Structure formats: C-alpha cells, structure tokens
Amino acid sequence: MVCSxxxxxxxxxxxxxxxxxxxxxxxxxxxxxxxPGEGFxxxxxxxxxxxxxxxxxxxxxxxxNIKPADLDVVCYTKGPGMAPPLLVGAIVARTLALLWKKxxxxxxxxxxxxxxxxxxxxxxxxxxxxxxxxxxxxxxxxNKKYRIFGETxxxxxxxxxxxxxxxxxxxxxxxxxxxxxQMAKNGSKYIKLPYVVKGMDVSFxxxxxxxxxxxxxxxxxxxxxxxxxxxxxxxxxxxLCFSLQETIFAMLVEITERAMAHCGSNExxxxxxxxxxxxxQKMMEIMCEERGGKLxxxxxxxxxxxxxxxxxxxxxxxxxxTRMPFxxxxxxxxxxxxxxLVTWRDD
Amino acid sequence: MPQISAKPYESTxxxxxxxxxxxxxxxxxxxxxxxxxxxxxxxxxxxELDVLVVxxxxxxxxxxxxxxxxxxxxxxxxxxxxxxxxxxxVEPEAQEENNAGAQSSTDSA
Numbered sequence: 486m487v488c489s490x491x492x493x494x495x496x497x498x499x500x501x502x503x504x505x506x507x508x509x510x511x512x513x514x515x516x517x518x519x520x521p522g523e524g525f526x527x528x529x530x531x532x533x534x535x536x537x538x539x540x541x542x543x544x545x546x547x548x549x550n551i552k553p554a555d556l557d558v559v560c561y562t563k564g565p566g567m568a569p570p571l572l573v574g575a576i577v578a579r580t581l582a583l584l585w586k587k588x589x590x591x592x593x594x595x596x597x598x599x600x601x602x603x604x605x606x607x608x609x610x611x612x613x614x615x616x617x618x619x620x621x622x623x624x625x626x627x628n629k630k631y632r633i634f635g636e637t638x639x640x641x642x643x644x645x646x647x648x649x650x651x652x653x654x655x656x657x658x659x660x661x662x663x664x665x666x667q668m669a670k671n672g673s674k675y676i677k678l679p680y681v682v683k684g685m686d687v688s689f690x691x692x693x694x695x696x697x698x699x700x701x702x703x704x705x706x707x708x709x710x711x712x713x714x715x716x717x718x719x720x721x722x723x724x725l726c727f728s729l730q731e732t733i734f735a736m737l738v739e740i741t742e743r744a745m746a747h748c749g750s751n752e753x754x755x756x757x758x759x760x761x762x763x764x765x766q767k768m769m770e771i772m773c774e775e776r777g778g779k780l781x782x783x784x785x786x787x788x789x790x791x792x793x794x795x796x797x798x799x800x801x802x803x804x805x806x807t808r809m810p811f812x813x814x815x816x817x818x819x820x821x822x823x824x825x826l827v828t829w830r831d832d
Numbered sequence: 833m834p835q836i837s838a839k840p841y842e843s844t845x846x847x848x849x850x851x852x853x854x855x856x857x858x859x860x861x862x863x864x865x866x867x868x869x870x871x872x873x874x875x876x877x878x879x880e881l882d883v884l885v886v887x888x889x890x891x892x893x894x895x896x897x898x899x900x901x902x903x904x905x906x907x908x909x910x911x912x913x914x915x916x917x918x919x920x921x922v923e924p925e926a927q928e929e930n931n932a933g934a935q936s937s938t939d940s941a
Contacts, residue, residue, distance in 0.1 A: 498851040535909055539916050553917070572865065576906050579861040814864050 487804050489558045490581075491644050492538070494574035496619060499534040500723060501541040502793025503549040503556075504800060507604060512793040513541050521654045524647065529641025531569035538577050553585040560799025563591030579814050585712075589814050590799040594790075595620060595805040600801055601794035602667040602756040603669065606781035608733065610752065610832060611787035612744045614737060614769070615822075617757035617790070618643035618662075621687065622822060623744045623832025627825045634747070635685030635740045642733055643720070643759045645689035647731060652700050653722050660789075665726045666762050672727025676720060680732055683812070685743060686736060687736045695727055730752035734765045736740040738772050751778035763787040804828035840889045841896050847884040847907070854914055855882045861910050862886075862903070873899040 487504040514698035517533040519525050541732050546553070561578035562571060575591075580587035613624040613631070621637035640648075645661060650661030655668065679695055681688040700722050741753055753773055755766060766782045773780045787794065805828040845931045849855035867873045869907035873896065874889040886903065 531905075535905070539912060542917070572906065573909065575864075575908050576861060577913050579864065580857060580910050581917060583857040583860060584914065584918050639875075811860060812864060815866070 487557045488555055488561055489526060489590075489800035489803065490542075490545065491592070491597075491794070492536070492557050492574040492578050493562045493594070493790050493792045493795045494570045494582060495562045495564070495788070496570065496790060497530050497533075498790040499538055499541065499570070499574070500790060500792035501538075501545040502791055502796045503551065504793060504796045504803045505549075505551075505634055507797075509793060510551065510818040511545040511547075512550065512791055513544045514789075515541065516659070518658045521656045522651050523532050523657075524651065527567040527569040530567065530575055531573050534570050534573040538573060541792075542577065553581075553587075556585065556587055556709070556800055558590050558803045559585070559587050560592050560598065560795045561814075562594050562731065562795055563815075564817035565594055566816075566818065568816060568818050572731040575814060575816045578616050579811070582811070583723055586809060588803070589811055590803055591786045591810050591814055591816075592795045592799045592802070593820055593822065594795075595622070595624075596631065596757040596825050596827075597794035597798040599624065599754075599822075600798040601787050601791075602754045602760075602781065602783055604797055605783045605787050606754060607753050608704075608754045608781040610750065611754035611781060612748060612750050612752065614741050614755045615757045616737065616755065616759035616765070617641050619622065620757060621689075623685065623740050625744060625750065626827070626830065626832075628673055629830070630688070632821050633821070633823055634744045635687065638683065638686050638688050639690040640693070642687075642689055642737065643757070646695045646729070646759065648693060649700070649726075651698060653726075653825045654699050662759055662762060665730065668723050668724040669764065669801060670724070671732045672721065672723035674721070674724040674727075675731060676724055676728040678732045678789060680736060682736050682739055685740050687733075687740060689733060691730070692733065694787045696725060698718045700725055705772070707717075728802070728828075730762075732762055734740070734762075734768050736767065738768050742770065742772050742776070745778060751776065752781065753778060754781040758787060758789045761785045800812060801829040840891060841893050842890075843888045843896060843900060845886045845900075845903075846902075847886070849882050849884065852882045854918070855879060855884050857914065858907070858910050859884050862906055863921075865906065867899060871895055871899060875899060875903070 493500045497517040502512040503510040515537045543768045559582040561574045623635040647661045655664040665816045768778045872891045876887045878885045
C-alpha cells in the first residue's frame, strides 16, 4: 500500500493531491488568474504560489483525513515548466520530506498527466494526445518509454488559444480556453485559416499571427490581406473562435489518427488542460467511432494541472522501486517525456 | 563554476535556527539548487551547529543582489514550511520560539 502526496506548480496552477493505493483522498488547487489581455509571468506566478501553497498542503491533509506519518512518499513536479513556480513546489516538498522523514520523488509533469488519465479512465495502452498551454504531443508507449510520435514545432495549442483570447480581451477566469470554447458556440461562419500539419508534427504560430491580423487589422498591417478582408465584411469574434477551434483541433485529430493507424491501436486518451475542451473531445470521438476505436477523456479535475497526478505518478514510480537521492531534487525547465524510464509498466 | 574577477563582491549571511536539526534541514533543502550559470555568482552553504552560513561571491553588485534576493525567497518558504508543519517531526517544546532569523550579516562589497 502506497500513500503519496504530490505537489504540482509548473505553470499558473498550484495544486496538492493525496492518493492511497489508487484511491483519491484529496485534490486541491488554486489558479493564478491575470487580468484580461495579460498572460502570467514567471516571478509573479511564483509569488502567487508561495502565498497559497502551505494552505493547500494543510487543506489536502484535512480533506484526506490523514496525518503526515501515514504518507509513504512526497512527490513534486521536477519539470518541464517555468523555473520560479517549479522551485516553489520543490522547496516545500523537500522541506516536508525532511521534516516528516519521508522519501522524496521528482515527477515528470507529462508522465503525471498520462498516468492520471490512464488511472481515471482505465485505458490500457492508448495513443495519448497531450494538449496544454505548454505542451502538444502525440505519445505512444513502447518498450519502457513513452515515445513522442508527433509534437508542435513552435508554440503549444493551449498557448495559441490563450494568446488569441488575450487579443479578444476575453477573461482568464476560469481559463482563456474555456471562454474561447463558450464563444465559439455562437459562431457559425467558418473563416479559412492556414492548416499546418507537417508529417506527424503541427505548427500553431503562423495560424496565430494570421488570426490576430483578422481580429485586429491595425495591429500587424499587411496591406494585401487587409484589402481582401475589408471586402469580405467584418469578422465576428465568435466566428473567429469557432474557426480557430475547428482548424487546430482538426490538425490534432489528424496526427492522432495517423499514430493510431501506425501503432494499430484503437484507444485514444486525451490529457492536459486543452483536453477538457468538449469540442475537441467530440471531434476526436467522431474519428474514433469511424475507426471502431474508443476515446478516453477526463474532466477538468484531472485534465487541468493538479497535484493528484504528481502524487499518482510518483506512487507508481515508488512502488516499482524507483528512488531519487535527495541531492538530485532540483527542478529543470526542459524535461522530455521520453527521458523517463517507465519502470511501472510490464507490457 | 563561473569565472569571477580578482576583486569580487562578497556577502555572508549567518542564519540561526532553533535546533541544529532544523538548521540541517534548511541546509539540505537550500543546497540543492545551483546558481544559474550566467549569473556569475558563487554560493557556498555550510553548517555550524544551529547556524546556516551562506557565502556569496559575485563579479557585480547587481548579480550579488539578485542571488541574495532569490536565496531569501527560498529560505523564507523553507522557514514557513518548517513553522507550519515542523511540529510533527520536531520535539513539541521547540515550537514556541520557532523563529529562525537573520542574526547578523556582514557585507564587504
């Protein structure tokens, strides 16, 4: 029996979760929300995390109704992510591990998402689409590693959505992506956008520049395009949100389908913050149905960054015998999914 | 290790804790993170019973300030964690004066 506490703080969410033998005991989270039109910066995000992290640890212990002595391992996000917020989680996790005399485990953020998704949905060996504000990857498991089949060659899909939300001055509460999703429901006219799939990889930065110009022609004056657009009447923000979602999600579905065909897999698991977008889930579901496959997705509690996924992945690592020397409990901004040896899977 | 000029700017912090055990916890927690390579600051931590001694060498006052500020952020977070969650691990008597603080600081910049 392994009881594990996990701390996640690689971006603007800070969360603490406790899991005991796969049973969810606590999962608490706070989000650093910036004013509309603004993104979150590393140092102010870290400040936010420092102010709430200890309260969250307290809350999680209370919710789980356990004492620190009941824990077997303390886990934290080692990377990838922004260094200052990552460091907040790491320092608290280190201190707690020493105070409580428990082993410490650094967890790869992406592995946390994957293992949480598998655990909650029960998917066995799915093709994984990991889509969030910082990552966009199509992943398949093979020979003790989660291999990256395709990924973004520039910005993440969530970053593209977040930044477009800033242009439209949509609120960041509860999240910019959620507000784009709601706005897109009122859109009906499809505006043609670039569709950028390169082999198994995707690119979003060009699409973002293009749609930014459509939304605000004064910002990036491109005369040729402007005269074209001026003729074709005004573009409504709702239509732009709708068109952006349809285009970028279609790209993601395409590379996911190709990975399924290549691996002969009939399961797809969507994880990461963008994964709770219902339109993406719907489009993926249609593709899966056509192939006789099955889609697995989770809701915002497990999709969006949370401490529980770190606790769970850390517990799996711990159970399979992985140990981390205390001196190696640093954080790292770059930490690829395929760097982690998957000791807890035997297939 | 970054190269530092012959006449560096230095600073030493002497931080005392309630017990040598707590000082050791802070020492181990704060020793893990290395200074960023391009910061041109050398940071050395050592332990003298219940006092954590941190010494900084830097090539520029600006870099010294940055290194010390970020060190303080980490130290305060570690201290707050000890204050809030230390009671289970440390003997209960020690709780009353759980105030590790900067006792003295000598600068030769």
